[in-house]
Amino acid sequence: MKAFCQILILFAIVFQSCQRYKQTTKKEANKRPNVILIITDDMGYSDIGCYGGEIQTPALDQLASSGIKFSQFYNGGKCEPSRAIITTGHYYHTTRNQLWKDNLPSFGDVMSQAGYRTMMVGKWHAKGKPWERGFHRTFGHMSGATDFYVGDKSFQLDGNTWEVPKTGFYNTDANTDFAIKFIKEEKGKHPDKPFFMYLGYNAPHSPIQAPREDVEKYIGKYRKGWDAIRKERFERQKQMGLMNEGWKITPRPENIHAWNLLSEKEKDFEDLRMATYAAMIDRVDQGIAKIIRQLEEMNIRDNTLIMFVNDNGGSPYDRVRGNGRPFNSPRSHWNVGLGWANCSNTPFKYYKRTQHNGGNMTPFIASWPGVIDARKGYFDESSHLMDIMPTLIDVARIEYPTTFKGLKIPELPGKSLVPFFKNEKRALHDTLYFSLFRNHAVLLDNWKLVTAYDQPWALYDLDADRTETTDLFSENPEKAKELLTVWNNLKARQGKFIDNRAQGEAEPKRAFVYDDGGNLLPPQKELKAVPLAQ
16 A cells, blocks of 8 residues: 555656646747757768768757758758858848848848847858847858868957967867857846857868867778768668658769779778768767757756758869878868768769759758657658748747838748748748759749759659659650749849859859769869878
């Protein structure tokens, strides 16, 4: 009898605790949440664990398993266009047309006016300066890329030049440290105000540099080669339900050497190169874990929405092999290379800059305890970076302004993701547009019309062929004509701003070009011997 009573008492305690947790969670959910928006740079679609990768990303995987992860989320295809979209909520050609710096509010402007404390940490690479665009606290580099060990002269702290330390500096760690510092300080000074943080990790953008202890975890794991790793990733993606069984993995382009044709020395180097790239992503995940622990220690995790996204597909650049310096050393300029970029973008084809799915599709994860229920599968409705601004406006419970600095501004083209977070229905995008350099696409009802670098238009049914392996342009001329009409109407409305060549933005001298078969040609015809780190 005594044991039975003890069980009843224990049950009552547990029940009351659960009820208090539910009440607390509900109370927290009624508050305007803190928001942390994390963006990585030049990372492939399949690099993190919850999207098929073998790289250790337990923090991101946990955010994904406890929240929602999207399988069809689009970006701008390159660093600056994606940041223009994510910062303003408008298409890149609109930001150009509307004089982005002068009369389009940034999400810093919008959220600070909504009463949020706003913080920008990491890579900016956008028009104006973040402290002029609505951010109360800022740390990071204004440039598009920086050396991870020595930084550059563009680093700023709260609007003032910040001197990079001579020793002990690693850019990813500095971003994490300042993110935590800002959160603690802002919550200490403004405990009753929610905060919005834009955290732009520069990793794994080149130069490929990572702490030795992280690199050593991956040495040897890539010795099997990019063909084998890519196949393994695709199999995991199918097992996860990220890829349908009917979708095909795109073949390795002819300009990428078959792994077995490389010399042993070349294999050693490529293993080291990818291990270092993997270590950069691993280090970002370690930083995210530290930030989450800080939120938990401050008892604000339950009312913090965390969103994670990447700016474009993996980068194929291999322009400068080391700049005369050893691999993974300060001021060295190594890239991850074409073979591994193709692997990072598994199972898609093409890369950063293009508007094929290898260039403009990204992982997207959102975690918000008490609001977003854990989802086992992947949410597949087509969504876009421009949906983030309406999402912020939704959670902040404000209206998007009709004017800014005395000038009328266009309505936002995106749609809030909050209904998706709450497992509710939302009007879907009728059409999505993509344009960068000589790469264009239009997406309508999951039909995609796309061209890369002046190749003929291709038509894909993304429901049946997400990997864009079967061109249906000739077989379905009516659908092709429909999408071409949509595209031409857009181009007529936007004029020169839809084609960046008219703005003098030609491809760089060392541009990649495509052969008649649609394969990307690398800058060097043969692999050359390279020095290895000592």
